[in-house]
Amino acid sequence: MNRNSKKRPSMTSGGAQGRLAYFTGRALTNIRQNIFVNVVTVGTITLALLIVSLFMLLFVNLENAAENWSEKVQVTIYFDKELTPQEQTDIKNRITVLPATSKVNWVSRDEALKRFKGRLKGQETLLEGIRPEVLPTSFEISLKKANRSSEDIELYVGRLKGIPGIGEIQYGEEWVRRFNTFLTFMRIIGLLVGGFLVLAVVFIVSNTIQLTIYARRDELEIMSLVGATRMFIKIPFLIEGLLQGIAGGVIALLLLLSIHLLFLHNAGNFLTFNPATAGLSFLPSSYIAGLLLAGALLGFVGSLAALRRFINEIAD
Amino acid sequence: MIQFHNVSLAYQRDATALKDISLRIAKGEFVFLTGPSGAGKTTMLRLIYGALVPSRGQVLIDGQNVSRLTRSQLPFLRRTIGVVFQDFKLLQNRTVFENVAITLEVQGLGSRADIGKKVMHVLRQMGMENKVQLTPPRLSGGEQQRVALARALVNEPKILLADEPTGNLDDANKMQILNIFKEANIKGTTVVVATHDRRLIENAHYRPIRLHNGELADEGEAVDEQKQ
Numbered sequence: 367m368n369r370n371s372k373k374r375p376s377m378t379s380g381g382a383q384g385r386l387a388y389f390t391g392r393a394l395t396n397i398r399q400n401i402f403v404n405v406v407t408v409g410t411i412t413l414a415l416l417i418v419s420l421f422m423l424l425f426v427n428l429e430n431a432a433e434n435w436s437e438k439v440q441v442t443i444y445f446d447k448e449l450t451p452q453e454q455t456d457i458k459n460r461i462t463v464l465p466a467t468s469k470v471n472w473v474s475r476d477e478a479l480k481r482f483k484g485r486l487k488g489q490e491t492l493l494e495g496i497r498p499e500v501l502p503t504s505f506e507i508s509l510k511k512a513n514r515s516s517e518d519i520e521l522y523v524g525r526l527k528g529i530p531g532i533g534e535i536q537y538g539e540e541w542v543r544r545f546n547t548f549l550t551f552m553r554i555i556g557l558l559v560g561g562f563l564v565l566a567v568v569f570i571v572s573n574t575i576q577l578t579i580y581a582r583r584d585e586l587e588i589m590s591l592v593g594a595t596r597m598f599i600k601i602p603f604l605i606e607g608l609l610q611g612i613a614g615g616v617i618a619l620l621l622l623l624s625i626h627l628l629f630l631h632n633a634g635n636f637l638t639f640n641p642a643t644a645g646l647s648f649l650p651s652s653y654i655a656g657l658l659l660a661g662a663l664l665g666f667v668g669s670l671a672a673l674r675r676f677i678n679e680i681a682d
Numbered sequence: 683m684i685q686f687h688n689v690s691l692a693y694q695r696d697a698t699a700l701k702d703i704s705l706r707i708a709k710g711e712f713v714f715l716t717g718p719s720g721a722g723k724t725t726m727l728r729l730i731y732g733a734l735v736p737s738r739g740q741v742l743i744d745g746q747n748v749s750r751l752t753r754s755q756l757p758f759l760r761r762t763i764g765v766v767f768q769d770f771k772l773l774q775n776r777t778v779f780e781n782v783a784i785t786l787e788v789q790g791l792g793s794r795a796d797i798g799k800k801v802m803h804v805l806r807q808m809g810m811e812n813k814v815q816l817t818p819p820r821l822s823g824g825e826q827q828r829v830a831l832a833r834a835l836v837n838e839p840k841i842l843l844a845d846e847p848t849g850n851l852d853d854a855n856k857m858q859i860l861n862i863f864k865e866a867n868i869k870g871t872t873v874v875v876a877t878h879d880r881r882l883i884e885n886a887h888y889r890p891i892r893l894h895n896g897e898l899a900d901e902g903e904a905v906d907e908q909k910q
Contacts, residue, residue, distance in 0.1 A: 388787075399775040585773055588772075590757070591731070591733070591760060591767075592760065592761075592784055592785045592833065593758065593759075593760035593761035593785070593789065594757060595754065595757045595788075596753065596754070
């Protein structure tokens, strides 16, 4: 008997803490005594979250790649003469104060020639006799992330034109427009697919929890018949649901991390032009926190809905 | 203690389950609810512990109208009533000890040691003290019956309801169970036993209330004694 009562969670004489300890103990004992049902629920939540998180991983990386590509949204100002250092700093300062400017880079004639040669690697002979003076000097301007839409760029270029001494301005209008359309399209698709995925997952998980609680409806009924209040019946189940959800979230994240480390982290070169960021990155920490929270919520709310239904059924 | 005033109950499509039943069971009384299967015995018990609500009429427990109780009040009524179900309704994956302790735990009564003491006491009365750690599937029918009885009695309820408690027991076991009912009754618990076991009724000499097709066929003699 002693061994038995040691294992059995019991209510201390009072206090919210004692009750919480009792209910948590009860929930843990329930998990042990209904191990199969719990494995099924945790497994379902794990799979569901894994599917969603794989999709999120894909989406996050597409966004990252898109961001890399959008770095290429650049405004270039060409000058057909070499600027004096005074002119250079003057114009550079006036560009820098524009709010949308992120980075301004001066490209001298020598630098321009060096790049040109770099591009024609292996065919340097073509450039023999070409002197730096043929090439224009330029300012290369990167824009802040929020100001890379076609409209913003046009507005920006308008402002640049107001700066005295400015040369010819070039930016890939057509390219920028197409790229932005593509981004919008991708986000809409992402939202749609993600939305359906989340709906499907919520549906599957809540049904699984309903079934597992339905399988234990005798327990609900008996508790009710011996005079347990609704809260008393529900709380251990809710704690159980919460633990199942958190467990599902943690396992799903670990699986995702393993998949990422084993297969994905160096398999995404095709997605990006920038070798420094080659490979798929893992989810940012806010997404990880979101995923764990989603797991806990799935378990908790799923149990709550199922309990409400079955407790009403047995009580009425 | 228990009063039925013109109680009728109709399940949705079926014929009426109970017809116009009026009845009083006094505090501390011991009654048998008899009649053939389907006469309405279980239905009457379920009305008493609030699992069913009458279509017409009132069921009063200690002057309280059961169907008027709110969801949050009902558990408190049930804590004063011990019920032994025909199918026992034990939690299959909990031990004998836990199955009995649950009655006290839901009420938040006492410390762990207190609960343990009470549970062991009642299990000893039932002769089950050596099986506290077993789960119901490993017990015989008679043993499960006694666990169910222990669960119903552990908090010394005002009312004890039992539905066919001797259904599948041999004679020795039947008498043992009957004695436990008697002891509880002597301590002041009002006992209502639904049974169609003639021998049990004849052996015990308590007031029989006979139901037939949902109607009260015979209220038993003890009613008159009570009224005097």
